[in-house]
Amino acid sequence: xxxxxxxxxxxxxxxxxLLALCMLPLSNVQAQESRIGFVSTERIFREAAPAKxxxxxxxxxxxxxxxxxQDMAARLKGMSEKLDxxxxxxxxxxxxxxxxxxxxxxxxxxxxxREFREDLNQRRNEELATVLEKTNKVIKQIAETEKYxxxxxxxxxxxxxxxxxxxxxxxxxx
Numbered sequence: 455x456x457x458x459x460x461x462x463x464x465x466x467x468x469x470x471x472l473l474a475l476c477m478l479p480l481s482n483v484q485a486q487e488s489r490i491g492f493v494s495t496e497r498i499f500r501e502a503a504p505a506k507x508x509x510x511x512x513x514x515x516x517x518x519x520x521x522x523x524q525d526m527a528a529r530l531k532g533m534s535e536k537l538d539x540x541x542x543x544x545x546x547x548x549x550x551x552x553x554x555x556x557x558x559x560x561x562x563x564x565x566x567x568r569e570f571r572e573d574l575n576q577r578r579n580e581e582l583a584t585v586l587e588k589t590n591k592v593i594k595q596i597a598e599t600e601k602y603x604x605x606x607x608x609x610x611x612x613x614x615x616x617x618x619x620x621x622x623x624x625x626x627x628x
Contacts, residue, residue: 488604489600489601489602489603490602490603490604490606490616491593491596491597491602491604491605491606491618492606492609492613492616492617492618492619493589493593493605493606493607493617493618493619493622494607494612494617494619495586495589495608497619497623498585498589498619498622498623498626499582499585501623502585502589502622502623503627504584504585504588504626505582505585508581508582508585509581511581512574512578512581516570516573516574516577519570519573520570522566523563523567523570526559526562526563526566530556530559530560530563533552533556533559534556536552537549537552537553540552589622592622592625592626593605593607593618593622595625596618596621596622596625602618605618
């Protein structure tokens with residue numbers, strides 16, 4: 455068909471012919487069906503054996519410091535209540551000394567609590583990174599074995615049809 459003869463065809467027919475020509479390359483792409491998978495990282499961190507083991511390890515590692523902080527908080531509360539109760543009968547110098555002791559203990563408590571949170575977050579991030587590394591290896595193995603073209607770990611929505619989280623959990627829990 456030449457351009458001259460193409461221009462003689464009516465406009466609706468021309469549009470249909472152009473559309474058909476444009477669709478030819480797409481039909482080839484559709485014939486090569488893509489496989490897409492999705493893995494819920496949140497579920498992995500919550501349910502996988504390595505994630506549970508990491509959480510237990512962290513809890514065991516930080517339990518002593520957590521107990522010390524709880525004891526310190528109880529001591530601080532007791533001192534504060536005792537100061538409030540005795541404030542009326544204390545001399546000015548005793549009241550000021552107790553307030554200073556209470557303020558010093560509170561500063562120490564705040565510092566230790568902040569250090570505890572920072573250390574805990576750092577260790578949790580280290581452990582979760584290890585779990586994520588293992589998870590990514592398992593996902594890659596599954597994707598290669600089952601011929602997935604792409605596997606997403608974050609999505610606003612994922613159909614249960616493409617969710618392979620259970621396969622990944624099963625492999626991680628071996």
